[in-house]
Amino acid sequence: MDPDIAAAPIATDGGWGWIALSGVFMIGTFLAGYLKSVGVLMVQWQIEYGVGAQEVSWIGIALGFVTCTGAVIASALSSRFGSRIIVIIGCFVVAITLLLGSFTCQLWQLYVTNLLTGLGIALGYLPSLVSVGFYFDKKVGLANGIGFSGSGFGLIVVPPILQLLVEYFGWRTALRILAGSSLLPCLCGFLIKPTEKEIFWMTKEKKQRKKSLLQENGREVVEPVLPSDDTTKPNSAIKDSQVMSKRIKKVLYSCLKCGGFHLLIENKIFIFIILTFVWTSFGSFGSTIYFNARAVFDVGLTQLEASYLISAIGLGNLLGRVGHGIFLDRNFMTPLGMYSLTSVISAISIICYPFLDNFWTLLSCALIFGLTNGPYPSLQVMVLRDMLSPGDVSGGFGVVLFFNGFAMVTGVLIMSFLFDTSGSYDLSFFVAGISLFISGFLLFLLLIQKKLKRASGIEAIPDEDDEINQQEATTTEFITANESQEVTKQNVTCDVTKSRESSV
Template sequence: MASRRRTRHAGPPDGGWGWMIVAGCFLVTICTRAVTRCISIFFVEFQAYFGQDYARTAWIHSIVDCATMLCAPLGSLISNHVSCQVGIILGGLLASTGLILSSFATSLEHLYLSLGVLTGLGFALCYSPAIAMVGKYFNKRKALAYGIAMSGSGIGTFILAPVVQLLIEQFSWRGALLILGGFVLNLCVCGALMRPIALKEDHKTAPEFLEQDYVPKAQKRDLKRMSICSPLIKVWSHECLCYCSWKEYDFLLMPDFMVLAVSILFMAYGCSPLFVYLVPYALSVGVSHHQAAFLMSILGVIDIIGNITFGWLTDRRCLKKHRHFCYLFAVGMDGLCCLFLPVLQNFHLLVPFSFTFGYFDGAYVTLIPVVTADVVGTSSLSSALGVVYFLHAIPYLVSPPVAGWLVDTTGSYTASFLLCGFSMIFSSMLLCFARLAKKIKRAHLRSLTNDTGTKQHIWTNGAIAYSVTAELDQKNVEFLAADTNSYSNR
């Protein structure tokens, strides 16, 4: 039914119902990323209740993040082949069920499955399809639309962090998880807002492909008369499906996307542990529980400013062509913030850190889908975002436990934060060197083209163009042929 209501547009409408899509994506990021960040507030509660060390307790947060990103291609697949609305509503039901079951947990293993796997899977079905829908509806104001949509993560963190702390104090961690489970059901409402749209550039779908000359018309007519169980139909449909699946993911062989993918691996490794260990680190240096939760709120609200201002700035004509450099600058600044974090030993020093890290975190999170769209195009954006968020999975799974193991081993957070900082700086430098190498190669090719162009002057006479070098070569050939003939006559 959703596919029947789709209207074909020449290009993204850049407004209209698109602003409702932005509002829906805004609520999706609140219910997914903000709730995931607030799970770090439960860290101390889980550790005290179950009596476990840092490394084992950190697996809860890392499994949520890993499942969300690992199953992102599944969300894109459901969005592309069934409906974005169905995927988000199903994801909301799964995530809510996971949080409600977590409120009855009796062990960390129970939380690994319910809060980690089930809730993470539900978030995965919602997150990447909602973000891709914004890219379908916007082109000229794409970065601004993404800035508003992704600011839900910061606003949600700002509001939910103190609310979750208050819920834990009033109803214990079990009651807080139960209430969060009911709150996450709002994802079903967000899914209902995601009205599908079809663009003329979306020509890679199977129905349109079947209208091409891949199979002769006479053979198609015969196939319609035959049984659906015919081997010929099975072979034909299998070949069509394989072709369409390959066309959906042909961007994987693009050099620009491969470099972006590698840089995202290191960026994801560096950014994840901070959201897990900022509150425990603040508590370890003598900050109170309410002040530690307030640090997360500051980080969240400044995240909003980074989302919207960087989105607006990179839509300006002067910066629109330099979105890659804006992205790598933001990632590098967050890496520097992580390097300086171990020397910040009180609340008054941690507040500026939350401001700076939160701003640049919001900046590069906004630019991830924008940069991805610039690399692969709008028609492949949903599949590409699924792959991009899939690449976050392993770093998100590994980095918090590794950071916890370093804390348990060294008795300090210094090694963990330094590793995160260097990882993000390396991610930024990798993209920077790749872009510079590409510019140098283009300049070299341009110089070669100019050198070749000076040797070939072209005159146009009516509709016919003559090349001087080609004409001279032709005369040389005729002269040699004539000389050979005269020699043979002798």
């Protein structure tokens, strides 16, 4: 086992953690609730500006894309400065940008304000979710489920309230009311106190940065000064280029590690997991956005009735995220197996959605889709916790959301393009369902492979392998450094001797 993990403080599994968890729940209610309820406003923008679905879809694309890709920035900042301050700043940015969005008079201005809103959601939402792991250990499945269910509760509450505000006051006043309400998550951010476990990993990373900086400065001081003879210039140039290349590689690796991208180099399974997560994001985000639009334009429901479908998805998210946490804590299923099962059921519900044409069947389909598709963000964190050390979970989740952002953009663009070319959302939902099925199938193959390896006794213990590899890498670097220093000393000695002999 990694000695750093063994030395890390143990989470309390209660106490102030439940208060902080309530704050995380409220943050998800407001921030993720707006993120997944933007489809209500997209219908209004499409009618007011007289544009097609593809033009308006760029607003949802900008919002979802920046929310996911900005998770890398949020992960790096929260690892260095702590979760609380980043959450407060992010929620404040959301409030300001929503207020600015209410004063826009052209469509491109909504693109800009939603880009900034997405960045604020990334800064406010991701660090709050990661902070749950610093409060809970044995009950982390249930705690993650409750924390992530805030977005599901937001889907229940925000769409009908937003629709009523739009009908009574217009979408501009509705955005201003949302901007004022977004100040509440700022107050909830103060509930997320730094724990001993979070401080431990922050201090560990800070010491590593200082250690690498001191080593770099030490090498520069110890670096020998070669004589200025012409025969030494080629060797000096080669050595300088080698030292410079090593420094460049070290700087690049530090940048990758700051954002969590070093895991793509060190962990091959992590790449495969990201591939499966990308297929999930490709189909789920666009389906949630266009669930409302298909009910209005294809089926003929009223906008208020269509908003109830989004609320049904939110209710399913709420129940699914809390329920899956209970299942995981009691070891009924592994996170990998549950992710595969829920992805397949979610795919079936989305493929069946185009065949439904009345309110109650659409409502039932929305509930099933939310119940099975809602837990996937929390399950992604649980899968990463089984793969990575606690200090790398935040960075790994940031990388996952980064690639999920590109998948969301691609999914929404393809679904809107299929609607504009065919005049119906049916084909769009077929494509989304197939992508969800691919995700579940790939994870099922990975689960079967793991079980076969365990049965045959081939699979090694990850902690021991990681520790051995780390020790071997450290030993190799140490030997290489010593050898290079000895070679440098020998070259300097030979050059000095030659210069003395020539002078004599």
